[in-house]
Amino acid sequence: MGVTHTFPHRRTTCIHVITLAVNDLTRALAFYRDGLGLPSEGVIGTEFAGDETNPAGAIAIFHLHGGLILTLYPRTELAKDAHSPFGPPKTGEFSLGHAVPTKEAVNALLATVAAAGATVTAAPHERPWGIYSGYFRDPDGHLWEIMWNPQLEDI
């Protein structure tokens, strides 16, 4: 495929891990594991304490289908690990998309996440390009789009 010269060795998806920076690891884990029902062993890596300059290792990991891994990591530690300080907490500048097979499923899932503590920012509606979707923000402000998209063949 076309990425062979820069991503020469990957055999599955190009992006392996999505790490969300969170203010409160316990709260974020509760939202994704207990609220949304994503499977996780809970917080691991607590044996790596870190210090003022070295990041601690405590993290929550979710193994999703397709080999993709979602992790929750304190923003203070991600900033140290990346050597790239973050500013004050604010909403993220991206969105993660989750597709479902019907419009009714879009409505139902947004109701579920709202009950789990998310903020629905855009109620589901039709886009001119054929997608029916709504958005929510998780307790740390990360933006998700729940969509019905007939062009996604594998849903």
Add this chain to the structure above:
Amino acid sequence: MGVTHTFPHRRTTCIHVITLAVNDLTRALAFYRDGLGLPSEGVIGTEFAGDETNPAGAIAIFHLHGGLILTLYPRTELAKDAHSPFGPPKTGEFSLGHAVPTKEAVNALLATVAAAGATVTAAPHERPWGIYSGYFRDPDGHLWEIMWNPQLEDI
């Protein structure tokens, strides 16, 4: 799997689309397609013009292995689509992880992205939990971690 009550219908990965908000769609496309070599048809959806309240449709799409889709979308339009205004441009509060099979490949890929205009924030080094990695920010500030992780079995 454990998410059946909230994500009942998905058959592949749970996250289908990662949308990065960008300031300049042409610049971002050039970085990811021409600089990193990710395959894309270029900007599509320009027939949906949008207006002050409705988002325009112009977007760049990358179909990655595993069914995952990476899209680049102007931050002004994502904010309108999500009904959730963004603040001034700043660095994102997450990271996307790309795993490679050797430490040498980590070094080589970071050199490639630096040549394509990325800013390497953390040179590759060993973490106490067994990962060798470095970080870069793309031209819009989005954070990526290039890692060698012996625990990722499918690399």
